[in-house]
Amino acid sequence: MSLAVIILPTNKTDSIISDRVRKIGQREKGLELEVIVTDANNEGYDLTDKIVTFSENKVGGKIVSDSSKDHIQVLNAKDGRFKYKLAEAVYAASGEAWFDISSKDGEVVDTTKSFDIDVIENAEIHINNDNYVSTLIDLETYYKAIIQRTDQQTTEMVNKYNGEVGQLLDNWKTQSEQINQDYEKQKEGLASDAQAEIDKIDKDKQAAIDAVNQGFKDKLSSIQADYDKWKQTTATDFEERINKVSEELTTAEKNQADMKETIDSAMAAVDKIKGVDFTKYVNKDDFNAALAKINTLxxxxxxxxxxxxxxxxxxxxxxxxxxxxxxxxxxxxxxxxxxxxxxxxxxxxxxxxxxxxxxxxxxxxxxxxxxxxxxxxxxxxxxxxxxxxxxxxxxxxGSALKQISVNGGTPISPDDKGVANIDLTNYETKEDADNLSKEINKRPVTVNNVSPDDKGNITIAIPDVSKMQQDITTLQNEMEEQKSKVAYHYADTLADGQKYSAANPQILTGTP
Incomplete structure (x- = not known):
């Protein structure tokens, strides 16, 4: 959003600028004012190597001084064109504003004519109407400009006073000469008239002269009274401003002392890192800008x-x-x-x-x-x-090895070289498999014409031997019974034994 372009002269002989009022609302933010500064010849003021500072005396005696690069944008230095983005403090209250032009070393070289900023207040918005100075240099620039403007206004007032007095004297002389001329003409034309008429002319002449003199005295008194009043007001205001500058400079000196202490501390820290080669480092903004130019994914x-x-x-x-x-x-x-x-x-x-x-x-x-x-x-x-x-x-x-398993066992992933290490200590070797195969080949393929199932097992029908087992048990019992009834006879010779057995068939005979 922008305000209408304003042309501000630095020619101090101009009494006032036209189109000097800019209205803004407290709700509006980010407004920009385009400015054209003209020189004594009403041509574009060359702003090359100059610092532009916005200054404002606000209602309530507050001030705004701002030369922030975020707010001042030079559009054409040679033609005196720039754009000012209004600081937030400007929206607080109405005021009289102007722009200061300084050299690089901070010396104020010129100021523009003033213009009015009329703030339309909003009942729902309460903005602190406080001093706003973007930097200490801006504060110094502001008061240098105030001093310069006061000197200029004093010179203008004196010149104006001298000019008006001079003009009044010229007018008085002209009127006096004209009255004298008229008198002489009337006197010559009425030479034959009565002395009474001449006396009347003399009286009218004197009355006219007295009237002119009295008018001159009254005008001179009015100008002198206005000048004395302005001089007293300006001197009082200037003294107040100087006192305020003195107080603020005292505060600034204290701040500078604190700043010096901070700088000394920083320099002590710098002394500790003097060995660091800062040429190897890069500015963060430059680095980010370089990164932004790199083509990446x-x-x-x-x-x-x-x-x-x-x-x-x-x-x-x-x-x-x-x-x-x-x-x-x-x-x-x-x-x-x-x-x-x-x-x-x-x-x-x-x-x-x-x-x-x-x-x-x-x-x-x-x-x-x-x-x-x-x-x-x-x-x-x-x-x-x-x-x-x-x-x-x-x-x-796409078909590269990812995992491997043995006979459907736990999958093994390859290492970073693509090698999958498989532990085969619990598995049979090929030699063991060949020997096992040979042993298997030696075994019968069938039993009683019965082939093994898919697991290698052969099912054989077992006959019922329970009756045979019973007969065997009965025979064993009978043998034990007979054994308990047998008697032995030991003979010295086989012939004696045979003889005894023939005579005693129920007794067994043997030799020791």
Whole structure:
């Protein structure tokens, strides 16, 4: 938002400027006032190497002094054009404003004519009407300008007073001369008239002269009274301002003492880091600005779908929102001409010759799939080059080993070198397997024409032997019973034994 352009002269002979009032509302913020400053010849005031400061005497005796670079924007230094963004304190109350022009060393060299800022207050908004000075230098500039303006106003008033007195004297002389001339003419024309008539003319002459003299005295007294009143008011106001400047400069001196103490402390800290090479560091704003210019995936160079990727050989990241245009027919398999496509270009020196060497990595993602291609090329001169065809990286790395397991066991991931270490200590070796196979081959394939099931087991039918077991038990019992009834006879010789057995068949005979 902007206010109407205002033209402010520095020519002190101009009594007042036209269009001197600017109305603003307390609700309005960020208003800008464009200003054209003119010199003594009513031409653009050269602001080259000058500092422009906004100054305002507000209702209630408060002041505003502002030369902040955030608020003053020079549009054309040679023509005296600049723009001022109103400080927030300006909206607090109405006031009389002007602009001070200073040299680089802070010396006030000129001031503009004043203009009025009429603030339309809002009952719902309460803004503190307090002093606002953006810097200590602005405060010093403000009071230097006040002193200069007071000197100028005094000179103007004296010149005006002298001018009016001089003009009054000239008028009196002119009227006196005219009266004398009229008198002489009337006197000559009435020479023959009576003396009474001459006396009347003399009386009229004297009355006219007395009237002119009295008018001159009255006007002179009025001017003198106005001048004395203005001089007293100006002197009182100037004395008050000087006292205020003195108080504020006393405060400033104290602040400067505190600042010196702070600076001394800072310098002590600087002494501790004198060994640091600050040439190795970069300004944060410069660094951020440099980063903003670097083509990254987050800040790619945008190209349209008419761009031939063969032409993109400068390092950086490029984005074709609707795909690239392959003018030479080397479209990679699987490429979609309407897909969002990124391309990263790397550049390096070819060690064999001076031909510039570059590589391209192109990535395309669609709702169906993703593809990533790579190719390398050489550039001859400014526009002659050749490239190898695109290689789909997914074809190379898509089937690479990710995990491996033995017989469906716990999967094992490869290390950073792609090696999967498998522990086979609990598994049979090939030699063990071969020996086991040989042992198995030695065993019967069937039992009673019965083949094993899928687990190697053979089911054999077992006959009922419970009756046989009972007969065996009965026979064993009978044998034990007979054993308990047998008697033995030991003979010295076999013949004696046989003889005894023949005679005693129920007794067994044996030799010791």
């Amino acid at each position: 987050a800040n790619p160079t945008i190209v349209d779908n008419k761009t031939d990727p063969n032409s993109l050989i400068e390092p950086g990241v490029y984005l074709a929102k609707n795909g690239f245009n392959f003018a030479k027919g080397d479209i990679p398999p699987g490429y979609r001409s309407d897909g969002k496509t990124y391309m990263a270009v790397l550049e390096g020196d070819n060690p064999d010759n001076s031909i510039n060497y570059f590589q391209q990595f192109m990535f395309q993602a669609t709702k169906f799939d993703y593809e990533c291609w790579h190719r390398a090329g050489y550039k001859y001169g400014t526009n002659a080059y050749y490239t190898v065809s695109f290689t789909n990286l997914k074809d190379i790395y």
